[in-house]
Amino acid sequence: MNFTLTQDQQQIQQLAREFAEKDLLPGVLERDESSEFPLEAFKKLGKTGIYGLPYPTEVGGLGGSYLSYILAVEEISKVDASFGIAFSVDTSLYGGSIMNSSAPEAIKKKFLAPITYGEKIGSFGLTEHTAGSDAAGQRTVATKDGDSYIINGSKCFNTNGPLADYTVIYCLTDPALGTKGMAAFVVEKGTPGFTVGKVENKMGIRSAHVSDMHLDNVRVPAENMIAQPGEGFKLAMKTLDGGRIGVAAQGLGIAKGAFEIARKYMMERQQFGKPICKQQYLAFKMAELQTKIQAAELLLYKAAICKEEGQPYTVPAAMAKMTCTNVAMEVTTEAVQLLGGNGYMKDYHVERMMRDAKITQIYEGTNEIQKLVISGQIFR
Numbered sequence: 001m002n003f004t005l006t007q008d009q010q011q012i013q014q015l016a017r018e019f020a021e022k023d024l025l026p027g028v029l030e031r032d033e034s035s036e037f038p039l040e041a042f043k044k045l046g047k048t049g050i051y052g053l054p055y056p057t058e059v060g061g062l063g064g065s066y067l068s069y070i071l072a073v074e075e076i077s078k079v080d081a082s083f084g085i086a087f088s089v090d091t092s093l094y095g096g097s098i099m100n101s102s103a104p105e106a107i108k109k110k111f112l113a114p115i116t117y118g119e120k121i122g123s124f125g126l127t128e129h130t131a132g133s134d135a136a137g138q139r140t141v142a143t144k145d146g147d148s149y150i151i152n153g154s155k156c157f158n159t160n161g162p163l164a165d166y167t168v169i170y171c172l173t174d175p176a177l178g179t180k181g182m183a184a185f186v187v188e189k190g191t192p193g194f195t196v197g198k199v200e201n202k203m204g205i206r207s208a209h210v211s212d213m214h215l216d217n218v219r220v221p222a223e224n225m226i227a228q229p230g231e232g233f234k235l236a237m238k239t240l241d242g243g244r245i246g247v248a249a250q251g252l253g254i255a256k257g258a259f260e261i262a263r264k265y266m267m268e269r270q271q272f273g274k275p276i277c278k279q280q281y282l283a284f285k286m287a288e289l290q291t292k293i294q295a296a297e298l299l300l301y302k303a304a305i306c307k308e309e310g311q312p313y314t315v316p317a318a319m320a321k322m323t324c325t326n327v328a329m330e331v332t333t334e335a336v337q338l339l340g341g342n343g344y345m346k347d348y349h350v351e352r353m354m355r356d357a358k359i360t361q362i363y364e365g366t367n368e369i370q371k372l373v374i375s376g377q378i379f380r
């Protein structure tokens, strides 16, 4: 077993760290207030090819490792978790749907290559008002009409939805078959009948743009069908396994970011004639949090390595997602407490991180659903 990152992985980590500190940190508080998405910064980072990092060069990716991608999401999320999820959805939910599909190579390249360099942005449409934790409750339907399909229905909570050039829409080709008739299509922005709802007003990750998407007689060429009827549900579940590793990285990044703010604060803040880090009760608290962060990190990196080595990764991904996101919630909540009154003030960042951490326990399968996945394997 090797616990050392390769030179390539360290370089990606460094690139993401410098970008986060230079390009994201300066406006992060303002964007939390205004809910403005940093599109210019997103395009700038895209020029490195990082959004296609884990995908093969043959389909327009960068041919890097999944762990490198995870390290990049983690570094970004230490500073700006909204940017972290926009990146993760673009790469692992949108890009993952394309990559994991059985679409011909040319179609994969057509829809993947433009996101690699940030020229286009992708989103992922699985959830509907009737289909949350139970993704089988889909109502969106695609009906064949000559060489194309006509799609009708609505999706909700689409991260990157308002920005997306391409969205993978999961839907049923025969409602009587349920998930056995589920397919998936890439729907392009501007296709007649395809509209995006208002940008949702959220508790956290406030500058990530999330919206409904509506499909009213949207005609999509059959070649945009990336999962044939019956393949869509499997594609969605496989893609979510990879996506969950991205959310775990987002959670771990938030936890590490908040921990570092608390650590520095505790060495400077004087009460009772000494820095508060000299209070053993508080120092022990940090020892516990540091240990939990490192345990979560091991689960996360293991899941990423399982994925890139072609080993089963459904359960490792669920364990990493549940653990890293619970640690994110715990560390950020403690960080607010450790900073006292200042922790409650926006200028100190940790209250934003606490709000951002909450969603990581909910999306891409709630942590209750991760327990269903893990316990399902225990009692097979």
Ligand SMILES: Cc1cc2nc3c(=O)[nH]c(=O)nc-3n(C[C@H](O)[C@H](O)[C@H](O)COP(=O)(O)OP(=O)(O)OC[C@H]3O[C@@H](n4cnc5c(N)ncnc54)[C@H](O)[C@@H]3O)c2cc1C
Binding pocket: 089, 123, 124, 125, 126, 127, 131, 132, 133, 134, 156, 157, 158, 159, 160, 202, 210, 359, 362, 363, 364, 365, 366, 367, 368, 369, 372
């Ligand atoms: C900000 C945000 C961004 C999102 N981005 C995307 C996106 O880009 N694409 C996309 O497709 N979706 C997206 N989602 C949807 C997200 O994945 C779902 O909200 C999530 O899976 C939970 O579904 P739900 O909200 O319908 O909750 P519900 O399924 O209604 O769950 C409600 C509660 O019941 C619990 N529960 C449900 N079933 C069980 C069970 N069997 N056992 C135990 N507990 C259970 C849940 O854990 C939860 O606590 C996003 C959501 C949000 C809020």
